[in-house]
Amino acid sequence: MDAPPFKKRPRLESEPENAETDSGDTEEQTMSDGEEDLVALIEHRSKEVEHLRKRFSYYKSQLEEAEKRLDESQRKLARLRGQNSVKTSLTQSEFRSQFNLNTSITVQSQPQSKLQPEILDIKQEDCEPVTKSSSSPSSAGDSGFCFSNSMIKLKGDKTQREPCEKEVVDAQDKGAKRISDQKRQKDLIPMISCHSSPCMIDCQTCAIVTSQHKRKLRSLVLSPTNEQHFATSALDGVVNLWQLQGRGSSATLLSSTNCLSAKQRRWPEDIAWHPEGNSLFSVYSADGEESQISILNLNKQKVSFLEEKPHVKGIINNIMFMPWEDNCFVTGGSDHAVIFWSEKERENSWKPKVLHKSVHSSAVMGVAGMQQKKIVMSAGADKRIIGFDLVEEKVEYKHQIESKCMSVLPNPRDLNLFMVQTGTLEKQLRLFDIRDRQKEVHSLGWKQESSESQSALIHQAWSPNGLYISSGSVDPVIHIFDIRYNSHKPSQSIKAHQKRVFKAVWHPTLPLLISISSDLNIGLHETA
Template identity: 20%
Template sequence: MDALIQAYDDRDEEEEEHESYHQQPQKRPKFVSASPLSLPPPLPLRPHSQPPLPPTSAGVPGRYVSKRERAAIAATALAPNPTSPVRPPLELASVLNAKLPHRIQRKLDHSLGNAGGCNRCPRELVTKLEGHSKAVIAVRWSPTHGALLASAGMDHKAYVWNVWESPAHQMGRCLSCHTHALKDIQWSLDGNSVLSCGFDQTARLSDVETGAQTQVFSESQVVNVVRFHPLEGNLFITGGSKGSVKLWDVRLGKFACEYSKALGDVMDVDFSPDGSRFVTTSDIAKRNSSDKSLLVWNFATQIPLSNQVYLEAYTCPSARFHPFEQCFIAQSNADYIAVFSGRAPFKVNKHKRFQGHQVAGYRIQCSFSSDGECVVTGSADGHVYFYNYRSTQLIKKIAAHQGVCSDAVYHPSLPSVVATCGWDGIVSVFE
């Protein structure tokens, strides 16, 4: 037996294949049965020996399988089976169907039934949302889901937060479709998508539920601001670094028209509640051009309705229309918020302004509460300031961030709930 094994191991592989096809298989010698104690010990396996393989399709009992055939059979066994089912990828937890805590849901139901109630200033910090690695420029509440908050950061990312979840589940979606820092973010009217823009010269529409990018709107300028039309959910406006203001149609995937009037760097855009007008703020550095720093446009005719609205030699990084009155406010780099009439000739109210906070050249944004009775703004000193809209008196200020507080927005349905963001990379929620 040892001699037979040695003979097979020493022969060349080509000789093995040749002889296996031209010689009849030898009969195995018959051993006389003996008691278990008299059986010889099993032969040790050689280092190069392999475990037995299943017979081939042409398997003849007792046929010797060469090394080449064994390698081919092993490769076939390791190859993936195309007919085998592919395991589907892990599904992300739903964001839009997330349930609100009972306490928040009760407050939301109460506020919907008392929409005319006066908003109150928040009293304490509820939660800090940490995920951005650089400054956060803008925060926006979802118009349809009371717990969702979107933020845009200088770290090229936008996040959708489920505010009242546990800290481990607050980050609902991370939208990383941009290649450069972001400048602004907005929710679609149905609350299913977010529109973001930034230094990569694009505005990008992303699906909140899947986190996937759905459309890209490219420009030849840095896109500073995006705003959806308040009534037409398929239309939005962008403003950029070269002074171009464009109207885009989501259905067409391209811009429908361009509002041009030798503008400077467009810093902000906001629609009137009925969508018939919008205001643009620009950073005008040219001499004798301050009359173009704040303009009101007719949305349908693409014609500016105003000139010389704001004559001071300061830029306005932010502007917001009142929720239902014919007026709008504009943040000034002179460290105050001015009030303007919403009707032609759109004059500034010289007897009404909100001052006490600091702008210091930063893009500090301001906004109204949902009932229009409070004005909230960020500040360069890291605080968030609350003013009474009627009396212009400072109601309260709260320390919110280490460094610049760049944006502050009231919740659209929950009174006294405010979200802020800052250059420390943190999004804070106060209640």
Template identity: 20%
Template sequence: MKLASLEGIQNAHEDSIWSAAWVRSSEDSPALLLTGGLDETVRLWDPSNFNCVQTFTGHCLGVVSVATHPTRRIAASASIDSFIRVFDVDSNKTIATLEAPPSEVWQVQFSPDGSNLAAAGGGSSSVKLWDTTQWQLVATMSIPRQGAQQPSDKSSNKKFVLSVAWSPDGRLLACGSVDGTISVFDVARAKFLHFLDGHCMPVRSLVFSPSLHDARILFSASDDGHVHVYDAEGKTLLTSLSGHASWILSVDVSPDGAAIATGSSDKTVRLWDLKMRAATQTLTNHADQVWAVAFGPTSRTDVRSCMLASVSDDKSLSFYQYS
């Protein structure tokens, strides 16, 4: 397995780019890429010619997360203005505007069947769920206190939630917090199950294995410089991967489940072979920290091949071919 650099787009946004998500192809449209930046915009890219085909506005502060619906061409963008904008990718028509008081919203993710949208609730120490038919808030899953808590400064919140991920069967939801803990919830019962320990610094990115056979396998990226691989249901840390020189800000898993890619504040993107449990490639396309990596859908002509995108504080967007 390898990554081959395809194209690097400088000044893809007017400010730092913090998020990326792929829009699945349809019968009449190829797969596209959404990016969100601190310039308050979301941009849509056509990887066939590496051009920006549309710029979406609507937020009054930086966009920190973008997510796309698995079956329909709708997307959601979350901003530090505390709002989530749900919109039609083709027309830019606003479908819903969601607010999650009393705190800002960080990462957002649609469920695998598209029936719910989950949002990491920042200082509210919770994950909020909206249904995608009426866009009503249907659940707020709060993270419980972990053991005896010593009195602390009220301004500090160790359970500040940064990241969220769905298992491929939609049964489990995991969220990562500033204190390094990962909380796992049973979605159907909106019930907290347990913590996954092991990290000692913020967990900024989470992703489950795409295979239903490995639906319990969770990958986590942390500022402590490690990627952990957990059995999220069995509460087991299976292995830990290290090699980046600084914070790991993003992790994503390839569609074939054989590799993961990571983006780091050490300015690199790394490709990891999960069987070897080692990094096989380090790419240095960016001049500043890499906030997001995202594998695209598999090629129609080769199911073992897909694109990877990475975005950075240097305002650039890079495309790679994974095979």
């Protein structure tokens, strides 16, 4: 007898369908998650590629410019060698054979291997064939410049060796040249306001260092001879000497010196570094028979005061060493006077000379020297900008604007371009061509949230290539302007501190901005 047929349960028939559905949902969910991950990864890597592409384009353009400048330097070297051969009455073959036999070139490189391309280009073009500074290992080493130094040693020719030794002695006696003196001239004025978009700088704060000052900071200056050193001063009367660590990742306090004036115990209103790098000069007030200028010897950590007191009253607002061969500086004061100080033979001895005291009708707020000609620029609260020719002893440039002037700052690359800080909001910075007295080249500025007035304690600085201006602000930001950008606004603003920023200066050889703020901190900001 046949067995009855086996009946399948309906529930068992539906179970495989549910299992397939669950498996499909899980697989679909897994694919969805993987797709989101891949999209996020692609977006991240796309940004990374775009960033690297921009940097590659930047470095490529800098390399092309560096190669052009290197080629120019090589041509100058060839011309110089040709001139030397004529002077010594040697034929071309004799000169070449003598040079090959008697000359050995030793290249000494600094241990630092990586440099910012823009700065490296500047240094490469400034390397003269046989210069006083580059022929002296001590002067170049003390200055901290990050380019190779060439020493030419003549083994058999005393007539050629003696001048080289004399040049070395002269370079050592005068110290390393100012960084601004070594920058090659470049015509930047035609480039002003010609681009529709700015060239952005990748700026990131890498360290915030406590200033060690007890009161608000007043001044920040970089050493002209040692790229690792900078100094700060504050209302506590103390001048601090700092040393950068590495490429600006941090800073170490080297020394603190009390520089209060002897009688009234006033703090330095402004400080300036001697071009030889061994001393710091501070200015005070002309009231109450007070000493007006002090000199801090950095080697001995000793402060001395000059006896001369040419200013007659009020605060001395600014001190600035001139970018010329002879060591000299200029001060501007609230007594409307501009004083020129020349160095005497005796140590810490300076002779003052009044350039003018009636050209300005109000306080002189800022002074500076033009590089291509011995002209002393001054900016006053009387809205006047004055250029005084030292050789002709007369006013060479005169211009008046609609608001008070608070500082003047020549461009380090274009010898005809200079900037003036004014009191007009959203037009605080004015660019001028010293050859054109009738108008300004361009104006730059920013809106302020913390105050409706422009403070004279806010300062600006040019970048080493002369294309950017950094400015402090009553707000806790650093404003950066690209002068090629056809706008009056900052190309970018960097949140750098908790309170107002007094100043942000560009390091001459490192991709670094150094800033000081009323929050009593020093900011170190990496730029690229």
